[in-house]
Amino acid sequence: MSLLTKAFQQYLSCHVRLLLDDVNDHSSRLLADNVRLSSKMIRSLESLNLRYKELEGAITNRVALIHHETEKTQWDHPKMVEIVNNLSEFNEIKFSAYRTAIKLRSLQKNLYLDLIQIDDLIDIFNQNKLQDVTDDQMDVSEMVMTLLPIYELIQRENTNLLRSVPLAIDLCLNWLLNVYDP
Numbered sequence: 001m002s003l004l005t006k007a008f009q010q011y012l013s014c015h016v017r018l019l020l021d022d023v024n025d026h027s028s029r030l031l032a033d034n035v036r037l038s039s040k041m042i043r044s045l046e047s048l049n050l051r052y053k054e055l056e057g058a059i060t061n062r063v064a065l066i067h068h069e070t071e072k073t074q075w076d077h078p079k080m081v082e083i084v085n086n087l088s089e090f091n092e093i094k095f096s097a098y099r100t101a102i103k104l105r106s107l108q109k110n111l112y113l114d115l116i117q118i119d120d121l122i123d124i125f126n127q128n129k130l131q132d133v134t135d136d137q138m139d140v141s142e143m144v145m146t147l148l149p150i151y152e153l154i155q156r157e158n159t160n161l162l163r164s165v166p167l168a169i170d171l172c173l174n175w176l177l178n179v180y181d182p
Contacts, residue, residue, distance in 0.1 A: 015141075016052060017052065020048060020049065020052050023045065023048065024045070024049070027041075027045055076174055076178070077170050077171060077174045079167065079171055080171050080174045080175065080178075083106075083107065083110045083171070086106070086110075087103045087106060087107070090102045090103050090106070107175070110171070111168065111171055111172050111175060112151070112154050112158075112161065112162050112168050113172070115154045115157070115158050115161065115162070116150060116153065116154050120150075120153055121150065124146070124149050124150055124153070125146075127149070128145070128146050128149075130146065140173070140177075143173055143176060144169060144173060147169045147172055147173060148165070148169060151165045151168045151169055151172075152165060154168070
């Protein structure tokens with residue numbers, strides 16, 4: 001398991017845990033102030049806590065995706081596998097420069113990166129203080145937090161094209177990790 005994967009697991013676990021702790025704290029304060037919670041609310045709270053424990057177990061125990069049709073483990077998201085396999089359609093293009101260009105364009109479209117303007121990217125990078133080129137490495141949580149506003153903007157401007165921001169982030173992150181994580 002790569003360091004980036006471990007870092008993302010820790011980030012996700014901590015982030016969700018903090019949010020859940022807030023919910024639990026608020027419910028405790030309500031109970032301390034003699035505010036009665038409905039049975040539906042109590043069941044929801046118990047369900048959230050149980051789901052968190054299941055999520056935490058799944059995060060620590062899962063290192064790869066399981067392809068349900070072949071029942072094999074894989075590191076890539078199934079949709080990313082499909083995208084990469086579709087790139088082989090362009091192998092018939094004679095000249096390598098054109099072949100590479102069409103594959104990159106196809107990847108750009110599949111990752112929805114063709115839907116964002118360079119000026120918007122520059123603004124997002126400036127907001128995240130990424131305007132200076134450094135040799136510092138980003139961990140997965142930083143990558144996700146940088147991709148999130150990009151894909152939220154894409155979805156705001158193209159709601160009919162981008163239906164799932166989490167899936168788009170997963171795919172882009174999968175691609176970035178494949179390219180940059182040895």
